[in-house]
Amino acid sequence: MVSFLVEPLQVALTLLLAPGLVGLVRLLKARLQGRRGAPVRQPYRELVKLFGKERVVSRNASWIFHATPFVVLGTTLVVALLVPLLAAPLPLDGVGDLVVVAYLLLLGTFFLALAGLDPGSAFGGMGASREMTIAALAEPTLALAIFALAVGAGSTNLGRIVARTLSDPVETLGPGHVMAFAALAIVMIAECGRLPVDNPATHLELTMIHEAMLLEYSGPHLALLEWAGHMKFFLFLALISNLAFPWGVAVRPGPVALAIAVLALAVKVVLLAVGLAFLETQVAKLRLFRVPELLAVSFLLALLAVTTSFLVR
């Protein structure tokens, strides 16, 4: 009985915690940079404020523009259904695997890019073009990182990958495992538009990527897209932490196990967020045309991860 509650619980957790995580990273970065920073609850307030506002929509926009926030948030929520945040394997384990997760996120990006083109604004088009460039170049890295994990577990199924790591703790120190996660981390930075690929705080037209596509959005639409962005970030961090270090995930879901799982997830995600805040304080944004070099590094990492895991096998 409890097992069927796991997935609604995951979705609810993602919806509720994601803005807080973003607020936390912002606060940490502010403190590291010597600013006071806004409180952790600030993103929630922003969402509430946006939901209460009117929509200002371009005359040129079509239904794509109105549908996109729902598609983007919808795909993110389905990802929250599939990814083992609290338990593994999940009841919907057979619906989709890690590859499906990657392509669902691409579906959201696809629509977001179309919505960027829709109002006919020069910035939106530019953002769409850049976003698709990065998404296209991140794709092979992501696939190879998935391959590296799959070679170890013999499957791309998320439940099996988690189970395999749980059964063989030494493997977490194997080079294949470490490099696959380094590659995944770089992909996360590129996909979530974090520094050094994209600056999430920028509103300078010529440097932005993700923000440029959202430029025409306002009110509830913008709130949905912002929320989806927060959730994507949360899910990526949760996915990385639970695949790299799955201890705490409930194998047999019961109330106690789930409570432990929630706690463990929170600790892992917060630790990763702290690390990310440090990193983002250290580095400067890369020029757009150095981003492919970064992704090439990550591709190489993933390739090495695959090859080393063969030989150690």
Add this chain to the structure above:
Amino acid sequence: MIGLLPMITTYLAGSAAAIALPGDRGRRVAQALAGAGALLGLATALSVIGSGKAAVFDLPSSVPALGLAFRLDALGAFFLALIGLVAVPAAIYADAYTKEEAPPSGTPGKAAPRSGRLAGATLNLFLLAMSLVVSAANVLAFLFAWEAMSLASYLLVVGDGEKAESVSAGRWYAGMAHAGFGLIAAAFFLLAARAGGDGFETIRSLSSSPGPALRNVVFLLALLGFGSKAGIVPLHVWLPRAHPAAPSHVSALMSGAMLPIGVYGLLRVGLDLLGGGPPWWGGVVLALGAVSALKGVLYALTEQDLKRLLAYSSIENLGIVFMGIGIGFVFHGHGRADLAAVALAAGLYHALNHAAFKGLLFLGSGAVLKATGTRNLEEMGGLIKRMPQTAACFLVGAAAIAALPPLNGFASEWLLLQVFMAGASLPEGLTAALMALAVGTLALAGGLAAACFVKAFGIPFLALPRSRAAEEAREVAGSMRFAMIALAAACALLGLAPSVVMSFLARVLGGMPGVDAGGALFRPGSVLEAPQGSSRIAPPLLALCLIVVIAALVVGLRLLGVRGRTRLVETWGCGRTVQTSRMEITSMAFAEPLRRVFAGLYRPTKDLTIGFHPESKYFVRSITYRSRIRSWFEEDLYRSFYDLLRPLAASGRLIQSGSVHLYLAYIVAALLIFLLLGRWL
């Protein structure tokens, strides 16, 4: 059991009707009969696959001298079904599409119906020839049908021969098709000579006896010959020229149905007649496929002509199909019957999906062409408001080709990725590393295809119209929309019911030697399973999840009272007052970042001219920026080949005189020489 005869007679009747019936009626009846013939072919194919019994068609015994034999087995039936899948909607679409497509200048009225009728007749012959290729049962029948297919499609590309573009495209196409034909004929003749008979049955029974050298030569000849038909790099040069020149429904047929026939030929010769070979065969096919996939999508991305973009994307997709077939051959060579089955199934599944979405996209581009009169992306824009249904269908096609779940392109690419991951279990360490490269290539091609089709949908359909023609565009006729909606539905269904497709493919591949199709492919329920059950997905459930979640979002926001008035305003633009289409991003600019990233491969030429004000250099009057990408690799390759060939051709001119008697003398001499050769050999 319907048999092949009804289909053949319907096509022949269609051709005859086009010639015989006067005026516009000939064209319409011919197109209707083409659709009916394709439907009959589809029914025959499905019954052959369903029953497992081959459909046989022998020519009447009164013409035995021809020696043509036809027998449609499950493998051929799969490709016949694929032809039907594209041909039925294409025939429906053609009726309204070819209406009044007369050239606006010159002599309207008279010329149009005649060329329309001729095209109707050729369309029937083209479909007939394709259907006969996949049901041929001996070498002669195969080559005869193959040549007929090439000729008919050549005529369809050239059309009435009035457009210079079409004629040039036709010349390229004819050249490549005949070079390919020569290679295929050589492969078949080598086999037939060895087997002592030209029936496929005879060749198959002797398949193990020819020595490895001969087998390798036959395979490589077949690979090159069929590869040129399938548009595999570097033999693809005809494709981006021929597809845009042909009428759109013919483009859909050529891309969706005719290119995969190259795959059919490769499977027929390599797997069925030769019975498979060493793993390196598969390695070669895989490498060619990988190069084609990347090259195709990279050039599609920078293309400004919508139909050329789709043509390059066909190169990409056939490359992906070849990757699947190639890895299938690798597994086959290693004796892994179960993995070979899944790999080949993945390749064929993608061919089927490609037929659906590329057919749809070509029909969509035809609708846009019909409505705006241009294929240039830079002159389109805003069509989603003027042609909403065409736009929706095109969006489905674009999402499917970008491999987005839960549509069909995703299902086959998922399976192919899983096949490569399973390839890591092969004993050789290096093979496993190459699998990693294959996964990377496939994923990169997929990502670039997503970028490419954001452009191919976003630039023509979204934002403001970039030209007057685009502004005045109107939705196309109902029959054309119906054809597109049917194919869009096919894209969705093929993605949502993978188990049905796989159970069909299990029967199709069941007869192949060394392929364990039954055990590896069939799964109950609507899931798609990776080799050896290592992972599975359930596309219908995934689609359901998406729909439920999105519906819940919409309803949830309503319930929470989030309404928010909507105010329509101008697009924000940094304070300028009027927005025009000139401020939008262009198709070329959209691809610019990726052009720069891959500049080493594109080698673009740049040409920047700045016109200064005569008084002062600080005032710029005009800036002209021109950048061109040419496919330097093939141009250089074919140029050097041409340079090699020209002296030979020049010496060949010596025997040309224009005198009829001299030519007759040549024939007599040739006859005598062959008789003498026959005497002594």
Add this chain to the structure above:
Amino acid sequence: MSADLYTRLATLASSLVLLSGIAILWRHSLQAYIASFARQSLLFVMAILIVAVGEKDPRLYGMALMVFALKVVFIPRVLRRVQRHVGAEMEIHPYVNTPVSLALAGVLTLLAYAVAQPVVALSEAPTRGGIPLALAVVFVGLLILVSRRSALTQIVGFLVLENGIALLAVLVTSGVPLIVELGVFLDVLLGFLVMQVFVSRIRETFDTIDVDRLRGLRH
């Protein structure tokens, strides 16, 4: 330390040594090169320590100490001084650009796997998983030598190459006889000192350390 953990840690350390070598291909400034080399040497020291613990061989501790003193402390310090002396130069136009260099590094790694396969198959050492990686470090060092212009980078490339060879030796034999290692060290030290002088001379002559300018000597 369990055998399984030992194997994994040794391979992990080797792959990190390789990655820090590859980092040089990605970075652009000479300062970063030197830092990367120091990091690589430090990781190499870690690898030696892991083998020392795994094999319970006390002599390896001594070797680790020596390598630390030489490659983590001394050589980077000298290199930094040279770099300050010639001015903060960037590796601006390498013969092979960054993405291609990285792709080449990937190909070279695959090649190293192919080449090392027979050795790995024969070896019984628990550290054999790192052998192809060490070989890849050698290849990456060669790649740096071939593809970069600045004389200082060439020295770094040479040192990376040497790190690779030393790592290979440690992994193949699970520890090197001290006397052999001493000889190699003296070799490196001598080579390094010669090169350092060489760089200063190039700079004095050409006012830059771009070795491309040496072509001018032909005329």
